Amino acid sequence: MREYNKLIFEISKKGRCGYSLPEFEVENSIINLEIPKNLLKTKDIKLPEVSENGVVRHYTRLSNKNFGLDTGFYPLGSCTMKYNPKINEVIARNSKMVNLHPYQPEESVQGALEMMYEVETDLAEVAGMDQVSLQPAAGSHGEMTGLMLIKAYHEKNGDFKRKNIILPDSAHGTNPSSAQIVGYNVIEIKSTPEGDVDVEALKEHLNDELAGFMLTNPSTLGIFESNIKEISTLIHDAGGLLYYDGANMNAIMGKARPGDMGFDVMHYNLHKTFSTPHGGGGPGCGAIGFKNKLAPFQPVPVIEKTNNKYHLNYDKPDSIGKVRSFYGNYGVILRAYTYILTMGGSGLQTASETAVLNANYMMAKLKEHYPIAVDRVCKHEFVLTEPEHEKITTLDIAKRLLDFGYHPPTIYFPLIVKGAMMIEPTETESKETMDEFIDAMITIKKEMKEDPEVVLSAPRNTLIKRIDEGKAARDIIVTHSW
């Protein structure tokens, strides 16, 4: 196909329009409230003028410049890019379920509330939590909300001294920034060489200033934190609470539950674990789960069921308040609901088992060729490190993978591994796909030795070559003028 390199503004031509409305005949005399001139627009609106077919062709062409899950393998560690079932999309467009105004009276949205109530119940079951709130709009928004519950809890107990949140240095970047924006001091502790939390280092910070400890388990190294029970006891004995980052929930459904491990509050990433599409960056949904002792502080409204009727309860005097408008990313929740029903309890467990099997299989095969960050059984993801080479870096390997038709793994994260490549196949990839990817990785390893230039100059068969990212940050062009 011929290359296409135009912006919608560049196909604009005065007088075109891709939109139409029925004519509305109203005599001017009816309008008695004229808008004063000084409030009216003075300049022409600057939007492109394009016909409908022009718009359709433009965005169809742009879609061809995108790699999505339906295009190919996306082994993006910690991001869980599993297949997005098509039935989810069909259900999410069911007009009886979605053509609802958020301020409709409760009796007219009983089906919507019942659906959300069921999702809450099922999520609580998967994670061993007492209650769930679906309000946060994204994982990091869930972190913020969960940490607000922790803060509200301590303050309700008159415990204003607790100003510290501890987290391991392997944590997702959102953890420390979420802690910071709800007004906490962040203390990062080093991980052990085996990838566990350094319990001795943790002990140094256990005092009456501790508000909570945040942990991803399995961790971003793909490892199940084996000392979790000891950690939980230590934190709770010091008066702190335990926060669970649910980014890696896909590894443990039906096998272990954060609630049983001692975690008090957590977020889920519905878009990761429950197969809702990532949409090129969102919307996601970051539901939170918590134990009963934190329930009074949850955001309002709370969906409640009495006499088989569902209603929204805003009357929660200790609630942190509202964290977003209305009730959460309903459309995303509906997709997650579809997925949960499709898989059932046994399917969710099989998903986790298969995700872990796939990851260990790939790790077993790849560790013969690439150095591995931590050589022990992994959960749903594992981390390779940069092979020794005078010139070639992890970034080059990632770019070379593009030539083979793969989305590269997450690179340079976790930060504690030199030149990290974090691979997460998920349960929805076939053995054949994984084998082909493994072959590509082995080929690149050979090229590094025999023909390093081919790796250094990658990607070569993508639509564009490597981008000058420095220029983008230096000469800031974030809008187009035409």
Added chain:
Amino acid sequence: MYRYIPATEDDRKEMLGVIGINNVDELFNDIPKDLKQSQPLNIGAPMSEIELKKRIEELGNKNSSDLICFRGAGAYDHYIPAAVDHLISRSEFYTAYTPYQPEISQGTLQCIFEYQTMIANLTGMFASNASMYDGATSAAEGAMVAATVTKRKEIVVSKSVNPETRKVLKTYCKFRDIEVVEVELDEGVTSIKDLKDKISDKTAGVIVQSPNFFGIIEDLDEIRENITDKKTKYIVYTDLVAMGMLKTPGESGADIVVGDAQSFSSGLAYGGPYLGFMAITKELIRKMPGRIVGESVDQDGKRSYVLTLQAREQHIRRYKATSNICSNHALNALAATICMGLLGKVGLEKMAEQCYKKSNYTLSKILETGRYKLKFNRPFFKEFVIEGEESPEIINEKLLKNGILGGYPLEKEYPELKNTSLVCTTEKRSKLEIDSFAKRMGEI
């Protein structure tokens, strides 16, 4: 067999062999024994698509959907052109991740760049980010920007700002020890007198909404003139549809413009996902939360797009980041971009004009019944407040029986506004629908 999992029994055996174990469960031996789940998950059996569709029908029948909607209050029933859903349903868009590998994500990146351009143009600002969760969180994040750059701890917000937005703002501020000061109303708009009283050298930012929660167009210039302290940031919450008629907040001197672009093809969706937007001056760009796409060139000099200014973001700056925002609402932003592309200059003008004219027409028909009066005698855009003798709940109950979603009762949020309703008419309503709505309102 689970239909999304390709592994066969033979595959499993082979993979276990490569790993050197006999059983998948051995891969979970690192979980302490007493933490291992012994009971199966108490979630039903897997459903086929046939069963699933039946379940959804069952739930759907418990909802009153597709009502003739005269309710707005922050969620608007605008028309979604057919091409929008068609294009955002292309799986290359919706099954993609954040464009961390720009060489294979130019589709998403260019769409966001176009989105940023359109948002900046419509608001009259220098730059926009790649979108946020919703209008309320955008406003709260805008307030955080103001507090950060001014190093001040007080936000002044007008009571004519959507109550839902003010609640979210209060939650965000509470946890950062930022005080929220509310400005009283004067006949449905921000009281200039009270605003003057409440602004001080402690004020980090002033938030106003126009068209405001009551649909009334605020005089943004006059408010700007009263923010005399140059450090104080002027944050305007706006409706992009109204930009088809009104002066941009940028022209009125806004520093940060926020709002919800749900009106541009996100649908009602029982409250989400919606589309928060934020546009900002050049001076503030490095303080803006969220993702930003920038234009650059590749090695061959070809124009290309990439996530930029990432040094502000959580994955690099960790606890020093400007905000904890990680994802945006890219798919909603794409829908809005396509919608704005279809509308273009002429379409947006038409859409805005019809919202304005049809809402005024709705008002005149309601007034004709003799049962209601207009609460605030000021020009409005697509929403207005009426006052009657009867409680709006009782009126709405009767309307609902006829498939109509009536106005939003204001008393709960504004106790002083007894027996008032906020009525919204979008371009979607026909003359027939409006006439019958007004007629029924008169009969109650």
